[in-house]
Amino acid sequence: MFRLSIVTPEKVVYDADIRSLVVPGVDGYLGVLSQHAPLITALKPGKIEFRDSDNSTHFLAVSNGFLEVSNNIATLLADAAEDADDIDVERARKALERAESNLAAVYRGELDADAAEIRAAMERAHNRIRIFDSTH
Amino acid sequence: MPTLREVQKRIRTVKSTARITKAMEMVAAAKLRRAQARVEQAKPYAAKMDEMLSHLALASTGEIVHPYFEERPIRKKTLVVIASDRGLCGSFNTNVFRKADTWLAEQTGTDVEIVAVGKRPVDYYKRRQWPIIDSHIDWGGQLDYDRARKIVTFLTERFVTGATDEICLVFTRFLSLVKYQQVVDKYLPISRPEVAEDSGTVSDYIFEPSSEQIYAALMPSYATTKMVTALAESFASEHGSRMMAMGNATKNADEMTQTLTLDYNKARQTQITKELLEVVGGAEALKG
Numbered sequence: 001m002f003r004l005s006i007v008t009p010e011k012v013v014y015d016a017d018i019r020s021l022v023v024p025g026v027d028g029y030l031g032v033l034s035q036h037a038p039l040i041t042a043l044k045p046g047k048i049e050f051r052d053s054d055n056s057t058h059f060l061a062v063s064n065g066f067l068e069v070s071n072n073i074a075t076l077l078a079d080a081a082e083d084a085d086d087i088d089v090e091r092a093r094k095a096l097e098r099a100e101s102n103l104a105a106v107y108r109g110e111l112d113a114d115a116a117e118i119r120a121a122m123e124r125a126h127n128r129i130r131i132f133d134s135t136h
Numbered sequence: 137m138p139t140l141r142e143v144q145k146r147i148r149t150v151k152s153t154a155r156i157t158k159a160m161e162m163v164a165a166a167k168l169r170r171a172q173a174r175v176e177q178a179k180p181y182a183a184k185m186d187e188m189l190s191h192l193a194l195a196s197t198g199e200i201v202h203p204y205f206e207e208r209p210i211r212k213k214t215l216v217v218i219a220s221d222r223g224l225c226g227s228f229n230t231n232v233f234r235k236a237d238t239w240l241a242e243q244t245g246t247d248v249e250i251v252a253v254g255k256r257p258v259d260y261y262k263r264r265q266w267p268i269i270d271s272h273i274d275w276g277g278q279l280d281y282d283r284a285r286k287i288v289t290f291l292t293e294r295f296v297t298g299a300t301d302e303i304c305l306v307f308t309r310f311l312s313l314v315k316y317q318q319v320v321d322k323y324l325p326i327s328r329p330e331v332a333e334d335s336g337t338v339s340d341y342i343f344e345p346s347s348e349q350i351y352a353a354l355m356p357s358y359a360t361t362k363m364v365t366a367l368a369e370s371f372a373s374e375h376g377s378r379m380m381a382m383g384n385a386t387k388n389a390d391e392m393t394q395t396l397t398l399d400y401n402k403a404r405q406t407q408i409t410k411e412l413l414e415v416v417g418g419a420e421a422l423k424g
Contacts, residue, residue, distance in 0.1 A: 009181045009281065009364065025344050026353075040192055041344035042353040066354060068188050070341070077184055079281070079357070 002034045002072040004050060006060070006081050013060070013081050021050040021074060023067050038070040045127040047134075048081065059084040061131040063124045080124075084135040092128035099125060140407065143400040147393060154389035160224065161382035164375045168313075171372035175310055178368055182361050189358060192350060193328065195341035202351040203296045204326045204359065212247045214269070214300040215239065216291070216323065217257040218307035218366060220374040221274055226381030228308065228316075228374055229256045235318035236306045240266075249300065253287065253367070269294075275367070284364045292359055295324045307366045308373035314380075316373040323362065326355070 004021060006013040021032040024046025032039075048060040065078030099122040105111035106118065138146075219232045236257075240248060252258040252271040261268055270290055275283060294300050303324040309317045343350055 005184075007181050007184050009178055009361065011177050012180050026349070027345050030344070038195070038341040039344065040188070040195070040341050040347075040350055042350050064353070064357075066188060066350070066357075068191060070191065075184055075188065077181065077188065077357075 001053060002032075002036075002074060004074045004076065006048070006076045006078065008078050008081050010080075013078075013083075014058075017053050018074075019051040019053065019055065021048070023048050023076065024062065025067075032067075032069055032074055034072060036069045036072075036074075040066065040068045042066055043076075043078065045124050047127075047131050048076070059131060059135050061087055061128045063127070082128075084131050087128050087132045089129060089132040092125045092132070096122060096125035096129065138399075138403070140400065140403050143396060143403060147396045147400065150389050150392050150396065154386050154393065157382045157385040157389060161379055161386060164225075164379035164382060168372060168375035168379055171368065171375050172310070172313070175365075175368045175372050178361075178365055182365050185354075185358055185361050189354065191341070192347065192354065196343070196347040201348060202355050204292065204324055204355045205328060207325050208298075208301045210246055210301045212249070212300045212302075213243060214249050214251060214291070214294065214303045216251040216253065216287075216303065216305045216307075217261065218305060218370045219254040219257045220370075221255040223256065224381065225374055225378035226384075228377035228381075229254075229260075231316075231318050232306060232308060233257070233260055235320060239304070239306065239320050251287075251291070281360065281364065284367060285360055288356070288360045288363050291324065291363075292356065305363075305366050307370040310369040310372040310376070313376060316376065321366070324359070326358070 001017045001019060003016075004018045005015040019034070022029055023032070023041075024044050026042045026044050029046070030041070043062060043065040045061075045063045048062050049057065051057050060081050060083055062076075062081045063079045065076060065081070067077075068075045099118050102111060102113060103115060103118045103122065106113055106115050215236060217232065217236050219229045223229070248266070250257075250261050250266045250268045252261055252268055253275060255273045258268065258271045258273055270287075272283075272287060291303055295303055302322065305321045305323050307319065307321070309319050311317055
């Protein structure tokens with residue numbers, strides 16, 4: 001067992017002891033168990049999966065963030081993290097559509113915006129939809 | 137002595153003013169509650185961010201390579217003034233400007249440019265002909281990460297490209313419901329995180345992918361968090377100040393109504409006495 005706290009700028013999403021954790025590191029998914037060596041890693045949008053002390057599995061959608069593990073404490077800082085059950089999939093679908101049309105407009109030269117930023121938004125929306133679909 | 141009608145008119149005016157200030161006080165109180173909650177909510181994240189940065193610094197001693205840390209000889213400074221869009225909040229804006237002006241007066245020999253957040257500081261510094269390079273008005277209430285990120289991107293780009301060598305924020309810290317403090321905070325370059333030796337943290341961290349890349353990802357978030365905190369605190373202080381100012385105004389108006397009512401009654405009494413005297417005098421005269 002080790003401690004996991006997931007904190008976003010809006011709130012503390014989770015703070016309790018857990019058994020195992022899988023997070024989307026920038027170079028691929030990585031698993032963390034109790035007594036893991038000290039680690040700091042950057043995260044990319046993806047799925048967090050962890051088993052709590054009652055052995056039930058939780059899924060969360062996470063956007064960019066960081067994970068630090070030391071002394072059996074895992075601290076996960078994320079721009080946004082939401083439980084798979086709380087995902088507003090309609091909103092995510094709309095965001096995806098909007099991002100797609102914006103991106104097309106940028107390529108046609110009709111809209112002056114940062115393409116990388118739009119692509120990041122697309123990825124976040126896509127991630128939410130994917131996690132929603134995989135758990136429902 | 138003002139006439140009865142005049143006094144009555146004044147009472148009406150003062151009463152309607154009191155109604156407005158009372159309403160504004162209540163609106164400010166409601167907004168303050170929300171703003172305060174936001175300040176509280178943002179705290180754990182900011183604290184963890186600080187912690188992570190200091191662990192990162194501890195684990196990668198001597199090799200902090202990120203442009204945000206770069207200390208240069210200072211030729212140009214940027215001051216970000218964060219105040220409100222609206223007035224009627226007591227000395228909230230004035231206090232911020234006083235703090236900013238003291239700081240500006242100390243900057244002899246350095247070029248200073250201003251970034252104004254809020255309508256009041258924009259007006260204030262425009263009138264005083266300071267170079268405003270960026271301004272954000274109507275930010276209150278819709279303060280979110282995207283908005284803050286825009287300001288942060290603008291500032292960091294300016295710093296990294298060398299357009300400015302130091303960036304400071306002047307804003308109001310929300311210490312408690314009744315206590316605010318105007319501060320000038322250095323924003324960039326970020327002073328090297330303090331390394332706590334005795335905290336029991338291990339120094340042989342694994343970095344995925346590498347400490348440079350983690351710095352590259354972490355620092356913009358850190359800068360944004362700092363900005364969001366400043367904005368949230370300023371916003372909460374603004375509503376706190378407004379609530380207090382409007383509360384005082386309501387109290388003053390109530391006192392004034394009382395004094396005026398007293399005046400009114402006195403004037404009325406005098407008039408009745410005078411009329412009575414006239415009637416009695418008239419009767420006496422008729423009796424002859």
